[in-house]
Amino acid sequence: MTALIVGASQAGVQLATSLRDHGYTAPIVLVGAEAHAPYQRPPLSKQFLSGAADLASLELRTAGFYAERGIDVIRGERVTHVALSGSGRRGAGIALTDGGRAISFDRLALTVGARPRRLDVPGADLEGVCYLRDIDDAARLRAHLTRAQEVVVVGGGFIGLEAAAVARAAGRTVTVVEAAGRLIPRSVAPMVSEFFRQAHTRRGTGVRLGSGVAAIQGWQGRVSGVRLLDGTLLTADLVVVGVGVVPRTELAEQLGLACDGGIVVDEYARTSEPSIVAAGDCTVLPHPLAGGGRVRLESMPNAIAQARVAAATLAGDPRPYTEVPWFWSDQYDLKLQIAGVAHGYDQIVVRGDPGAERFSVLYYRRGQLQAITAVNWPADYLAVRRALAGGTPLAPDRAAASDTP
Amino acid sequence: MPKVIFVALDGSRRTIDGAAGDSVMATAVRNGVPGIVGECGGNRSCATCHVYVDDGFAARVGPPDDLEDDMLDLAVSDRRDTSRLSCQIKLTDDLDGLTVHIPDEQP
Ligand SMILES: Cc1cc2nc3c(=O)[nH]c(=O)nc-3n(C[C@H](O)[C@H](O)[C@H](O)COP(=O)(O)OP(=O)(O)OC[C@H]3O[C@@H](n4cnc5c(N)ncnc54)[C@H](O)[C@@H]3O)c2cc1C
Ligand code: FES
Numbered sequence: 107m108t109a110l111i112v113g114a115s116q117a118g119v120q121l122a123t124s125l126r127d128h129g130y131t132a133p134i135v136l137v138g139a140e141a142h143a144p145y146q147r148p149p150l151s152k153q154f155l156s157g158a159a160d161l162a163s164l165e166l167r168t169a170g171f172y173a174e175r176g177i178d179v180i181r182g183e184r185v186t187h188v189a190l191s192g193s194g195r196r197g198a199g200i201a202l203t204d205g206g207r208a209i210s211f212d213r214l215a216l217t218v219g220a221r222p223r224r225l226d227v228p229g230a231d232l233e234g235v236c237y238l239r240d241i242d243d244a245a246r247l248r249a250h251l252t253r254a255q256e257v258v259v260v261g262g263g264f265i266g267l268e269a270a271a272v273a274r275a276a277g278r279t280v281t282v283v284e285a286a287g288r289l290i291p292r293s294v295a296p297m298v299s300e301f302f303r304q305a306h307t308r309r310g311t312g313v314r315l316g317s318g319v320a321a322i323q324g325w326q327g328r329v330s331g332v333r334l335l336d337g338t339l340l341t342a343d344l345v346v347v348g349v350g351v352v353p354r355t356e357l358a359e360q361l362g363l364a365c366d367g368g369i370v371v372d373e374y375a376r377t378s379e380p381s382i383v384a385a386g387d388c389t390v391l392p393h394p395l396a397g398g399g400r401v402r403l404e405s406m407p408n409a410i411a412q413a414r415v416a417a418a419t420l421a422g423d424p425r426p427y428t429e430v431p432w433f434w435s436d437q438y439d440l441k442l443q444i445a446g447v448a449h450g451y452d453q454i455v456v457r458g459d460p461g462a463e464r465f466s467v468l469y470y471r472r473g474q475l476q477a478i479t480a481v482n483w484p485a486d487y488l489a490v491r492r493a494l495a496g497g498t499p500l501a502p503d504r505a506a507a508s509d510t511p
Numbered sequence: 512m513p514k515v516i517f518v519a520l521d522g523s524r525r526t527i528d529g530a531a532g533d534s535v536m537a538t539a540v541r542n543g544v545p546g547i548v549g550e551c552g553g554n555r556s557c558a559t560c561h562v563y564v565d566d567g568f569a570a571r572v573g574p575p576d577d578l579e580d581d582m583l584d585l586a587v588s589d590r591r592d593t594s595r596l597s598c599q600i601k602l603t604d605d606l607d608g609l610t611v612h613i614p615d616e617q618p
Contacts (some may be wrong), residue, residue, distance in 0.1 A: 123543070163533055170540045175543065380583050407557075408549055434556045440580070443556055484555065485581040492585075 107132035110211035112136025117386030124417035197381025216445025229322030234329035255343035266348030375416035553598035558586035565610035
């Protein structure tokens with residue numbers, strides 16, 4: 107009854123651990139394409155990039171832990187082919203790796219995550235154009251950052267803004283270029299976007315909204331500048347690209363699983379072939395806070411919660427996904443915390459004082475609390491997260507009063 | 512290598528060799544100590560790393576800062592004077608033998 111988990115990161119490690127917690131005693135094989143022992147990604151654009159944390163401190167579990175729990179971790183090998191066997195037990199099959207290994211399994215879990223979307227403009231392959239998804243990317247970027255003077259960050263999402271903040275704090279000249287009309291447009295209300303624009307500007311980071319990149323310019327194979335669509339040239343010796351991620355669906359497609367901007371799963375983390383589960387950044391899942399639609403949640407808490415659900419399903423003790431989505435981002439001394447899904451809201455309530463860099467925004471749909479974004483205000487964030495988890499209503503007029511909750 | 516001792520609710524103790532500079536939470540999670548979850552990876556966003564610092568060490572470890580204090584107030588069901596978020600306690604050689612008690616439940 108070997109369980110094969112493809113992808114050894116946040117979701118894969120949690121799935122393996124939770125399977126054991128459910129009393130699963132058969133072999134567990136966790137295969138990961140990366141050469142490093144599984145590690146946490148969030149610090150890559152924060153403490154690791156700034157030099158405050160090293161690789162060893164990011165490790166998810168010790169080698170001893172995997173040995174003790176009987177989790178066989180295969181590193182540095184990518185699963186290239188996977189197929190279910192036509193006969194025999196449902197869900198059983200075989201996987202092949204680029205290391206020449208064949209692994210037969212009785213249960214399969216896909217936790218393959220996502221890859222960074224590449225910038226598709228002339229010059230994008232010049233030396234000094236960096237992405238930020240894995241530890242090798244982060245180490246390369248960190249090395250470039252020690253020598254760089256002028257940094258252009260392409261993409262005003264969380265990763266771009268965090269990288270910009272680290273570079274600026276290290277004294278570099280930094281400009282963020284965002285194609286949309288505001289920062290982090292998919293995750294927060296316009297006034298929060300505007301707050302972050304001002305906060306970055308106050309700290310000396312340039313922000314250019316509504317600016318597309320036409321080309322990266324270079325000299326002797328190295329980056330020398332970024333040409334915008336309006337013709338402006340920003341000089342740069344380092345370009346950081348953070349323009350989103352693309353879920354890895356190749357293996358799911360080989361298996362004929364339904365994919366729609368990610369591997370489609372239900373609230374039990376089952377794919378369209380119910381014997382196969384999937385969890386983490388590679389999936390799209392149904393969520394009540396998304397108004398009945400499916401969402402892709404690119405976050406560590408989701409990877410962990412969904413992996414737990416997937417493990418329970420594989421262990422034959424299915425429990426639905428109930429986690430309220432949550433997320434955080436650190437930029438300079440600003441701590442942003444988000445709970446819920448800020449989509450399709452028709453009313454917002456602002457508490458606190460954006461000018462003092464301590465405030466929160468609550469999102470409502472038809473009087474129903476949907477989400478919060480809090481800046482330097484963990485108390486508000488936690489209170490709302492609890493209200494969302496417990497289904498406690500928190501009326502907009504009450505929330506507007508500064509002495510509640 | 513500073514040692515950390517985790518005391519479970521039933522009184523059982525587990526001693527782990529930590530590394531100076533690592534947090535108590537990371538030391539626990541990486542070694543699979545039950546009852547310390549550390550969902551946010553040490554970002555003061557989840558409070559699932561709550562511990563009670565043993566009386567003998569409370570003074571040396573010190574109190575939480577304001578943000579952590581808010582988190583503890585709101586998130587933790589049985590907050591005590593010795594409550595800390597273990598992701599905010601960094602191991603040092605001075606803290607060798609640090610003993611923390613794992614609470615009954617995490618948020
Ligand atoms: C710089 C950065 C900062 C972030 N900050 C935050 C934050 O502050 N808060 C937050 O909540 N989230 C944050 N995230 C997001 C979070 O890290 C992800 O949501 C989380 O890592 C998802 O975990 P996962 O296991 O689903 O996928 P991934 O972490 O992407 O892991 C997938 C793994 O599978 C491996 N793999 C893929 N295909 C194969 C194959 N065929 N064979 C073998 N192995 C394979 C990959 O190599 C990879 O190691 C951040 C991400 C990044 C990159
Ligand atoms: S690990 Fe989340 S607050 Fe400590």
